[in-house]
Amino acid sequence: MNNLEDEKIKYLEIKANNIRKSIIEMLAEAGSGHTAGALGMTDIFTFLYFHILKHDPKNPYWQDRDRLVLSNGHICPVLYTTLAHSGYFPTEELKTLRKFGSRLQGHPHREFMPFLETSSGPLGEGLSQAVGMSIGLKMDNRDALGNYVYCLTGDGELDEGENWEALMLASKEKLSNLIIIVDRNKIQIDGDTEKVMPLANLTDKMKSFNLFVQEINGHNFNEINNAILEAKKNKNSPSVIIANTIPSKGVKEWEGDYLWHGKAPNKTEAEVAIEKLNKLYA
Amino acid sequence: MLNPLLKLNTKIFNQDVEKGETRKGAGQGLVKAGIDNKNIVVLCADLTESTRVNFFAEQFPERFIQIGIAEQNMAAVASGIASVGKIPFISSYGIFNPGRNWEQIRTTICYNNQPVKIIGSHAGLSVGPDGGSHQALEDIALTRVLPNMVVISPADQIEAKKAIMTCSLTKDPTYIRLTRNSTPIITTEETPFAIGKAQIIYLPDVGLAHVGIIATGPILYKAIIAAHELGKEGIKTKVMNLSTIKPLDKEAILSLAKETKAIVTVEDHQIAGGMGSTIAEFLSQNYNIPIEFIGVENSFGQSGTPLELEKYYHIDILDIIEKVKKVLKRK
Numbered sequence: 001m002n003n004l005e006d007e008k009i010k011y012l013e014i015k016a017n018n019i020r021k022s023i024i025e026m027l028a029e030a031g032s033g034h035t036a037g038a039l040g041m042t043d044i045f046t047f048l049y050f051h052i053l054k055h056d057p058k059n060p061y062w063q064d065r066d067r068l069v070l071s072n073g074h075i076c077p078v079l080y081t082t083l084a085h086s087g088y089f090p091t092e093e094l095k096t097l098r099k100f101g102s103r104l105q106g107h108p109h110r111e112f113m114p115f116l117e118t119s120s121g122p123l124g125e126g127l128s129q130a131v132g133m134s135i136g137l138k139m140d141n142r143d144a145l146g147n148y149v150y151c152l153t154g155d156g157e158l159d160e161g162e163n164w165e166a167l168m169l170a171s172k173e174k175l176s177n178l179i180i181i182v183d184r185n186k187i188q189i190d191g192d193t194e195k196v197m198p199l200a201n202l203t204d205k206m207k208s209f210n211l212f213v214q215e216i217n218g219h220n221f222n223e224i225n226n227a228i229l230e231a232k233k234n235k236n237s238p239s240v241i242i243a244n245t246i247p248s249k250g251v252k253e254w255e256g257d258y259l260w261h262g263k264a265p266n267k268t269e270a271e272v273a274i275e276k277l278n279k280l281y282a
Numbered sequence: 283m284l285n286p287l288l289k290l291n292t293k294i295f296n297q298d299v300e301k302g303e304t305r306k307g308a309g310q311g312l313v314k315a316g317i318d319n320k321n322i323v324v325l326c327a328d329l330t331e332s333t334r335v336n337f338f339a340e341q342f343p344e345r346f347i348q349i350g351i352a353e354q355n356m357a358a359v360a361s362g363i364a365s366v367g368k369i370p371f372i373s374s375y376g377i378f379n380p381g382r383n384w385e386q387i388r389t390t391i392c393y394n395n396q397p398v399k400i401i402g403s404h405a406g407l408s409v410g411p412d413g414g415s416h417q418a419l420e421d422i423a424l425t426r427v428l429p430n431m432v433v434i435s436p437a438d439q440i441e442a443k444k445a446i447m448t449c450s451l452t453k454d455p456t457y458i459r460l461t462r463n464s465t466p467i468i469t470t471e472e473t474p475f476a477i478g479k480a481q482i483i484y485l486p487d488v489g490l491a492h493v494g495i496i497a498t499g500p501i502l503y504k505a506i507i508a509a510h511e512l513g514k515e516g517i518k519t520k521v522m523n524l525s526t527i528k529p530l531d532k533e534a535i536l537s538l539a540k541e542t543k544a545i546v547t548v549e550d551h552q553i554a555g556g557m558g559s560t561i562a563e564f565l566s567q568n569y570n571i572p573i574e575f576i577g578v579e580n581s582f583g584q585s586g587t588p589l590e591l592e593k594y595y596h597i598d599i600l601d602i603i604e605k606v607k608k609v610l611k612r613k
Binding site for chain 2: 067069109110111117118119121122125128129130131132133134135136137139140142161162165166168169173
């Protein structure tokens with residue numbers, strides 16, 4: 001185990017808290033959008049963009065950057081907010097989410113925001129694209145230079161068969177430069193993932209595809225850190241990190257409720273939630 | 283007569299006209315393109331030999347990726363490969379590519395505007411004995427409706443080779459429609475080719491044409507033969523090879539329409555949504571003249587020899603002659 005310094009953890013916690021506030025604010029302003037997944041993945045996004053990802057907001061097309069593919073595009077409020085807090089664009093722009101002419105499309109569109117690695121929204125396609133990126137980078141020996149492709153997927157979208165086609169290929173091509181993080185929040189639009197379409201023992205399923213699989217608490221920065229470091233040590237196969245997360249994490253009243261999957265808070269709900277978050281690191 | 287400016291195959295009217303497969307031409311083009319450009323990558327879904335990308339796979343194994351029978355994954359993987367600077371060609375039968383994987387092509391290739399080149403082989407009724415399940419008759423409609431997409435349907439083996447080599451140099455998502463069987467060689471290595479450029483292949487010896495025939499794919503040969511026969515009856519026609527269906531060569535089509543004031547379109551595809559529809563959409567708004575369509579009419583195919591099927595579904599030489607006479611009466 002390679003624990004982060006307390007100061008680092010505190011720094012990440014405060015960042016994540018600020019990002020959550022921005023997410024809630026922007027969703028309330030937009031009046032629609034996906035709350036639960038965005039808040040649930042905030043800690044992982046914060047960790048990636050503020051600790052481990054090789055990226056440069058001043059030079060988004062930097063050739064040596066790591067690639068981050070968000071497959072479940074509907075949780076884009078967390079992507080946009082993390083990008084803004086990292087310095088890719090002004091945080092004021094977050095208020096334009098889902099509005100006409102905005103770069104912040106309801107689901108990410110690369111034509112509007114060219115520094116995104118890909119557009120997403122229709123589910124089950126990000127993993128294939130990340131596999132393609134990993135293959136392409138490997139062809140140019142960029143894996144040896146330490147370029148990684150991170151693919152973030154939801155658990156619900158694993159219903160799509162294309163994911164399993166992509167996993168077979170990733171395994172066949174021994175894409176050790178690919179790190180897949182599954183948001184295992186156990187909800188999808190129609191309810192509990194295990195009722196809609198049971199994934200059952202996801203770890204065993206993934207292992208049977210010859211992938212290096214780890215399961216973690218997706219809100220614990222030390223666990224996220226160690227899993228990614230272990231994934232990078234693994235040189236023979238793609239890595240999967242199954243991150244158990246709590247939908248709507250951070251706002252107690254909304255946590256775990258699948259109804260928050262596809263709706264935005266109203267102005268009052270947002271104010272109450274933000275007020276509470278404000279007190280956390282006052 | 284054949285357009286002398288295009289340096290076409292002069293043996294086209296001979297019984298023993300040389301034949302070749304568009305799929306083979308594409309396979310040859312890929313190898314040539316691959317020699318010049320190290321960024322060209324080929325992906326195939328378990329139909330390597332039959333879509334003729336085996337030539338590339340043998341020469342450049344390090345740039346060939348066997349995807350298995352998973353066309354949806356193949357399309358999205360190619361988008362990812364393109365996003366790191368490669369030019370991927372994805373190869374399968376038209377029915378699966380762009381049929382099976384249409385939404386992946388829409389979202390990950392066209393919506394992202396990635397330079398992925400989609401090879402759909404075994405298109406049309408001309409697949410023959412495999413039957414209706416394998417005869418792609420909807421692929422032009424599926425691809426031409428997509429923003430950013432370029433759609434090319436080469437007329438013969440040589441043109442297919444040129445189409446592949448040319449499109450490997452562009453940044454556009456591109457669909458290349460290919461066929462299985464050996465069909466007459468119409469063009470030569472010297473015939474010019476450009477994406478988006480239609481060509482008048484056959485024209486009257488003297489004077490203006492009465493009817494314009496616009497054809498795409500190897501069925502162009504039948505259009506030329508029909509035109510030749512009609513000429514003997516005193517009906518003058520011009521035959522256009524519309525190998526690029528999108529973007530449309532509007533200037534050339536308008537010029538043909540203005541000269542002939544009657545058009546027949548010819549394709550081995552559903553009439554609905556196909557090349558003829560493109561022409562009708564354009565001319566109805568810009569130069570409204572009678573148009574007749576040769577194509578499959580709201581039907582699936584079945585097993586049979588290509589010739590049997592072409593007769594049965596009315597896309598044969600006699601059908602073209604009949605439609606030309608019909609459109610003449612509507613002038």
